Amino acid sequence: MSRARRCAILILVAIPCTLQAVAGEEFWQIDQFWKGPRKPMVDLTFGVSSLKHRLFEGGLNNTGAAELKLGYFRAQPMSNDVAQLSDKYIFFDYAASDLFGRSFDAAKVKTEISRFGSGGREGYAYDFTSSYLFPYTQTSIQWTKVVAGRPSGLSAHDAAIVDRYDGSFRFGALAEAGIAFGLPDIGAVRAGYEVMAIYPRHVFWPWVGSYGIALIGMGAISHFGKEIVEASPTLGPILFTLLRGGVAYGYYLLVRDKQYWPFGSETPMTMEGFRLGVTLTF
Secondary structure (H helix, E strand, O other): OOHHHHHHHHHHHHHHHHHHHHOOOOOOOOOOOOOOOOEEEEEEEEEEEEEEEOOOOOOEOOEEEEEEEEEEEEEEEOOOOEEEEEEEEEEEEEEEOOHHHOOOOOOOEEEEEEEEEEEEEEEEEEEOOOOEEEEEEEEEEEEEEEEEEOOOOOOHHHHHHHHOOEOOEEEEEEEEEEEEEEEOOOEEEEEEEEEEEEOOOOOHHHHHHHHHHHHHHHHHHHHHHHHHHHHOOOOHHHHHHHHHHHHHHHHHHHHOOOOOOOOOOOOOEEEEEEEEEEEEEO
């Protein structure tokens, strides 16, 4: 194994350890999620997204999307009124400008997008015994392939941008915030807003630095938000989600122009859109 690869593995292990230390846990407890009761989960999501690139001069058609998540759900009661919920999953997503018979503008770039990855969804739910209300945030890493249909008259500048993505899987990240209403041991329906960045090329060390800053910030705000939940079960779950969602969206705004902010890097392709979904637990 090369020296660079060994360093990369050490850094990827060190990041979650650092976050656990920020959250006040023992530093060797890298991931507590898989300990304790958990249930299989199947999740279906549908939505519409706007595809953008800050340097693109022409137009990119919006896309319809369908997604499947497979993973595990965990609920950990905190009090009579609040429970901590966590999902971890892998996902497969397909989006296209004409999905579900959507109309599109022939003068704009038409796209077909396939992506897969892994991620997690978490937050604190209002426990009504027979039902629950769950404000949540979720983050994922992904690999995305864009296949583009180019309109006549596409400029050389825009064609060069499309060429960076067309037909190849590209690394990226996404975040979502929303709210779900569920029934224990059955499932939930939810609505959220998702933002995503697709990198034209992946440069490992700048990504480690940028993503590490984001993870540390998210870990710190999660620790603060948990203390709010413990002090105020009435407002805490909503504030926890607003704080985490605010950090995630703020980071997204920074990387729209510079994918590895604050380090010098390229401008990524981005997607934003609303999502509706249903989660089944078993």
